Amino acid sequence: MKKFFESDFIKVAVVMAIVAAVYAVLNGCAGGGEAVMAMGVIAGAAGGKHVSGEPLTLELSREASPDLLRNEIDDRIVKIRPMATPIDQISRHAGARRSGAMTVEYYSVDTKEVTTTLEADSTDITSWGKTQGALLKTADDGIFEPTETIMVPEVMATTKDGETETLVLYVVSKDTNGISVISVNNTTSRGSSVPELKAGTMLVRMGRAAAELDVQTPQFEAMPTKKSNNCQIFKAQVEQSTYHKIANKEVGWSFSDQEEAAITDMRRGMEKNFLFGSCGTLTDPVKNTEIMLTGGIWHQAGKECQYTKGNLNMNRLIEISRQAFTGNGGSSKKLLIGGTLLIEELNKLEHVKTVGASETMTRWGLDFTEIVTKFGRLYVLASEIFDQCGHSHDGMIIDPEYLTKYSHVPFRTERLDLRRSGQRNTEAIVITEASCLVLRYPQAHVRLIGV
Known part of the structure; x- marks a missing residue:
């Protein structure tokens, strides 16, 4: 029996030694204990991937199947909006008078990225008869579309009445060579003409001006004086394909969101025309249709005050307040809407007894800072539109009691059945x-200009 146990023990020991030797050889071949295939991602028979010899971790999962694990997606889309369009906002809250015609006549006492530059000098277009156009090659032609208006803050135009205004252009067409424009308000003895524009000239995109037949768009006191202004047809169009509508999306971006964005951009363009537009009528030489453009209230103001840039002090502010509140029958509460550099200078003033910033007033959905003087109260608001139009140092004091909106076609949306029409x-x-x-x-309103 003793020999039997000794014999079995020897056999077991030999087997264990052989197993240990084999393990040592395999372990050495594997590179010092690091199992290359057994301990990582290995290829399957049909090209798949497998994990063998260790737990499935995030790191291994990303290595084997990068798209398997989903990242956290915030479904809240941040809708970035610029500063409010205060003039348009105020006029909508105050209500509009219905106009039965595109031209409004009224009695008063007389006394639209957004900017780009020209890459090259303008080229004349002489094939439109008396209307001399120009071909403009800008740094970003993509921001312009046909029927849009453009303001050129650095260039002055001469109207048919001999008045001087900031040059306003109308976009007739666009192609790979640039944008073709005609002048809205620059008149010579030969007719409408676009003056020579040099490379580097800044262009400001304004609102669109559609024709009467357009359905789509590329995408009372003493001695009253009769005046008139044109209603401008503002348009925006939003489209999405049926397949885009039914496609799954990572975030909740719907057709209504696109409509909201289009309305915001449309109102920004309207604000520029309402402020700095040039009243006139022109003919689109391509479509051979009449375009009516509205005149901005900047040109309608009856008073003008100037201050020295970088040197606005309390004494000058009081003088401006006196001119704004006296000499007319306006109200004692007015709005001061201006560019950011003007508002910055106002904020730097030290307030004393006669001038003081007291509190914030909310009206028409806008927050105003109140400045009180002995002549009246100014409700101050910064407007990005002034900056975009080259008036960052300028502002306008407006009496809201005498700001009137006329509407020939009230704001509305219309669905187009483009599928049924083929x-x-x-x-x-x-x-x-x-x-x-x-x-x-007009005498109740003041242009404030930094010189």
């Missing part, structure tokens, strides 16, 4: 408004 398999709406703003009492 044009495109899309869902589309067109947003339209034909309106204008007028200052019924």
Whole structure:
């Protein structure tokens, strides 16, 4: 029996030694204990991937199947909006008078990225008869579309009445060579003409001006004087294909969100025309249709005050307040809406007894800072539109009691059935408004200009 146990023990020991030797050989071949295939991602028979010899971790999962694990997606889209369009906002809250015609006549006491530059000098277009156009090659042609208006803050134009205004252009067409424009307010003895524009000249995109037949768009005191202004047809169009509508999306971006963004951009363009637009009528030489453009209230103001840039002090502010509140029958509460550099200078003033910033007033959905003087109260608001139009040092004191909006076509949306008409398999709406703003009492309003 003893020999039997000794014999079995020897056999077991030999087997264990052989196993240990084999393990040592395999372990050495594997590179010092690091199992290359057994301990990581290995290839399957059909090209798949497997994890063998260790737990499934995030790191291994990303290595084997990068798209398997989903990142956390914030479904809240941040809708970035610029500063409010205060003039348009105020006029909408105050209500509009209905106009039965595109031209509004009224009595008063007389006394639209957004900017780009020209890459090259303008080229004349002489094939439109008396209307001399120009081909502009800008740093970003993509921001312009046909029927849009453009303001050129650095260039002055001469109207048919001999008045001087900031040059305003109308976009006739766009192609790979640039944008073709005609002048809205620059008149010579030969007719409408676009003056020579040098490379580097800044252009400001304003609102669109549609023709009467356009459905779509590329995408009372003493001695009253009769005045007039044109209603301008503002339009925006939103489309999305049927397949885009039914496609799954990572975030909740719907057709209504696109419509909201289009309305915001449309109102920004309207604000520029309401402020700095040039009243006139022109003919689109390509479509051979009449375009009516509205005049901005900047040109309608009856008073003008100047201050030295970088040197606005309390004494000058009081003088400006006196001119704004005296010499007319306006109210004792007015709005001061201006560019950010003007508002910055106002904020740097030290307030004393006669001038003081007291509190914030909310009206028309806007927050105003109140400045009190012995002549009246100014409700101050910064406007990005002034900056975009080259008036960052300028502002306008407006009496809201004498700011009137006329609407020939109230703000409305209309659905286009482009599928049924056989044009495109899309869902589309067109947003339209034909309106204008007028200052019924020019002497109650002041242009404030930094020189």
